[in-house]
């Protein structure tokens with residue numbers, strides 16, 4: 004199948020809406036060979052297939068009843084307010100729920116790394132903090148919510164590796180260099196996104212002519228904002244559930260991200 008030239012948005016929409024599942028995969032592959040600058044924007048759903056719980060889904064962290072932390076809202080436990088006022092509670096929760104050091108990348112991560120290597124992907128923008136894209140081999144990754152595998156001292160800004168917080172025996176880990184607190188390099192509720200990563204993500208989105216969005220419902224926050232900034236040639240959404248911007252997308256797959264990505268041929 005070769006994608007036709009479309010005379011209008013309406014014609015383009017009609018064409019893509021008429022495709023069956025198999026034709027949609029062919030169309031996705033056509034888009035990939037037809038475009039020069041491809042970006043991937045991913046949310047929690049990319050990691051759930053590696054076994055990392057989503058924050059808001061039914062079985063996600065947000066709904067998990069935990070005796071020890073039951074009196075706090077999960078949003079509070081991952082907030083700057085908690086880190087600042089109840090640091091021992093914050094680190095206890097963080098160590099118990101966000102240790103992703105042993106988690107392995109899945110087919111979606113692997114395919115994206117393969118695409119980058121083949122020169123078919125300009126970069127991955129992710130809301131996930133698990134470092135799985137890098138583990139799969141991706142180099143061009145913009146982590147707009149930071150990474151749980153990095154930490155830094157709040158005072159002297161010395162950076163520490165992925166084991167520092169998780170292996171540290173203190174309730175609140177302290178910097179060996181200056182004695183102040185070492186915190187994870189993740190964006191907490193109540194904090195601004197890392198400005199440089201976000202600005203570079205915006206540039207990547209604006210430069211792309213194919214944007215593949217995966218594993219996010221695009222309901223809130225930064226992923227939705229970024230998706231709205233995209234004005235390139237094709238947009239593809241892969242998500243198990245419904246998403247907000249399906250009207251703007253050319254192709255929508257309500258399916259496992261790993262399964263769909265696996266059918267990409269490069």
Ligand SMILES: [Zn+2]
Pocket residue numbers: 156157158159160161178179180181182183
């Ligand atoms: Zn320090």
